[in-house]
Amino acid sequence: MAIKVLIVEDDSQIRGLLGAVLTVEGFEVSTAVSLSEARALLAHTAPQLVILDLGLPDGDGGELLPSLRAASAIPVLVVSARHDEAQKIALLDAGADDYLVKPFGVGELLARIRVALRHRGTAVAPAQVAYKVDGLSIDLEQHRVERDGVAVHLTPTEFELLSHLVRKAGKVITHRQMLTDVWGADYAEHTHYLRIYMGTLRAKLEKDPAEPRYLLTEPGIGYRLAAE
Template sequence: MTKILLIDDGATQLHDIGPSLERDGHQVFLAQDGPAALKIAWQESPQLVILNLLLPTMDGYETCRRLRELGIPFILVTSPIHDEHGVIRALEMGADDYLRYPLETPILIAKIRTLMRRNKRQVANGPVIYNDGNLLVDLESRKVQVGDDLIKLTPTEFRLLSILLRKAGRVVTHEELIKEIWGTDKNDSLGSLKLYIHYLRQKIEETPKKPHYLLAEWGVGYRFREIRNEMMTSA
């Protein structure tokens, strides 16, 4: 079941498509503005956000940017048919695709299915489950456990961990990680990357200052430790 977050102030038809998405087998969350959406995104880690660019309080572009910083896998924006500049701006700020009003529900559902197939292919690029007896990471169910304790990761923390785990044993450069997580290659994201590595180590490492799993290659990037075959399984 795909978790989908709809962000709309109720003034457009986007607000009314929730039942159609639920009938298609998705779990739908609703938010009427940017701040409420960010709170739900942090709590529920949706796989997809559908966002009306014309929002009150915090505009759709800023909301899109902040959702991408949270590590939401896919963002689909909706826009009035005449607003070509707005669509381009949203795509530059991290949106994956767009639809224009009036929305056609069958086309929207087809786009969602396409994005979710892309997500499954990405998950298939590496181990689905890692388990070394201490750390358990299930990429499909988004479950992380250390010993007997379930660990709550933010969307960005989980995305960072999953990227490194899929490429375990090899160095992933700062530039690669920044581009995959935030959709940009700007150097000003390096500080955010280091901060999220710090957060992850605090949650999964027994001794964060002497990490066992998340290893730094100074000045280059990070890598997840080497994995023996018996530590990982695929679906």
């Protein structure tokens, strides 16, 4: 079961980057752009970790901390461009687990997320983000796919499907799980979507799409990316 993370951030570029990174790492991500939207999502989605910006259009993100702490002990990581030490101390005393000053590195953010979750008894291993077998090279962090040293262009949906397979290389992912993760719960039965997209992925990645080396079918169950 994926760990649910709520990102409260009004900057669309930062919000998109954080969402993409955490999705690649295997988290289930929801986002809010304001205090009011964050409160609504907290009430209905039960996230297991919150990444909280301070400068929101309808108030200061720190206003969420008292109600969050009154209701639960979920980890809260504050991210802000503000460097004021007194404010950092006040937010940590109010219940924030950590405070990252923008700009920060993705690796540092992920490490601090793992620490915060570990302190709550949830161990999170770094997700697999690279794959290299028989001439096929995939780097999810760099968003790069190569076959025999030649770059392969994938559509966003193709790349998202491939990302799920890379993160669970060697393991079977069911049709329902892939459809739900990529297209949403409303598409859980639309297996023709998978057939079409897996066909295009094989055409781009396999030397012989009719006899796939990497993208393997588990009849009646789902798909698996060959581990070696």
